[in-house]
Amino acid sequence: MVEDSAVEVRPVAGYTGAEVVGLDLAKPLSDAEAAAVRAALLRWKVLFFRGQHLDHEAHLAFARRFGTPVAPSRRGSVSPPEFPGIETTADRLELGGRYGMDRAEWLDRRRHTLLRGWHCDHGARIDPPAASILRAESVPAYGGDTCWSNLAAAYAGLSAPLRAFVDGLRAEHRLGVGYQPRPGDDAYVRHLLDHQQASHHPLVRVHPESGERLLFVNGYYVEQILGLSRAESAPLLEMLLEQAVRPEYTVRFRWEPGDVAFWDNRATVHLAPNDTGVADGPRVMHRVMLAGEVPVGVDGRPSDPVTGTAPGRW
Numbered sequence: 001m002v003e004d005s006a007v008e009v010r011p012v013a014g015y016t017g018a019e020v021v022g023l024d025l026a027k028p029l030s031d032a033e034a035a036a037v038r039a040a041l042l043r044w045k046v047l048f049f050r051g052q053h054l055d056h057e058a059h060l061a062f063a064r065r066f067g068t069p070v071a072p073s074r075r076g077s078v079s080p081p082e083f084p085g086i087e088t089t090a091d092r093l094e095l096g097g098r099y100g101m102d103r104a105e106w107l108d109r110r111r112h113t114l115l116r117g118w119h120c121d122h123g124a125r126i127d128p129p130a131a132s133i134l135r136a137e138s139v140p141a142y143g144g145d146t147c148w149s150n151l152a153a154a155y156a157g158l159s160a161p162l163r164a165f166v167d168g169l170r171a172e173h174r175l176g177v178g179y180q181p182r183p184g185d186d187a188y189v190r191h192l193l194d195h196q197q198a199s200h201h202p203l204v205r206v207h208p209e210s211g212e213r214l215l216f217v218n219g220y221y222v223e224q225i226l227g228l229s230r231a232e233s234a235p236l237l238e239m240l241l242e243q244a245v246r247p248e249y250t251v252r253f254r255w256e257p258g259d260v261a262f263w264d265n266r267a268t269v270h271l272a273p274n275d276t277g278v279a280d281g282p283r284v285m286h287r288v289m290l291a292g293e294v295p296v297g298v299d300g301r302p303s304d305p306v307t308g309t310a311p312g313r314w
């Protein structure tokens, strides 16, 4: 007997993003519902569930239906200690504040990151998370949206000769790329040295579930294309990054309290535009990430670790 899941998937842009209606994520999903969500995620890369009002327990229970939540050893100071899988961000000042900088200085010192801000979560790890599930607790009246871009569509949109060329390349992904250190003592540089993280990933990654080829670049971690000179690597990377985030491959989501976004962290990059703090009001968000695997290139070769934690270790 076919179970009727009553799940409706409403695409919100040409390539990327769909709203899923007809589900209460606080309740256990049936197998048919979970299968419908997974199929929609593979197709649309990021799913939006409006007005859910999950608590931490329900957020984790939903995540477990689709994988294994990770428990990062370092989380922001406002994360709930009793839920190791939940990471909470109370505003975007926090990261710079941790290293003794105000927001303006923190942004200024990251100004030279390529296409500052577009990233996949933990992309410098040897096994970046498979997915992230973010929920909004409170948001300002305007500002603080999130954008995603579809890396399968971006790859498919390249010309055939260029696809053939990039298929065989690999790139270094490193935490802290483009950061301009403070003169003298810099707490963030000390942090980077103590927690170095770098991997050599294929520039084109094969999705482990869909088999799609993904343009595995971002403006946050990718430093150089391996085997190329700087004069060759820099403009090629610049061009691929621009391709990865062309407007037709993106979607922009306006958060309301209670909303949940569930994205495939292998098939997308995302961006929080720098416009929070314009409107009053706190922006409190909670994230759960699902464990991922070591990426594999078109030639079947997995990524190579350079430095950082071993696969599965957080």
Ligand SMILES: [Fe+2]
Binding pocket: 119, 120, 121, 270
């Ligand atoms: Fe992120």
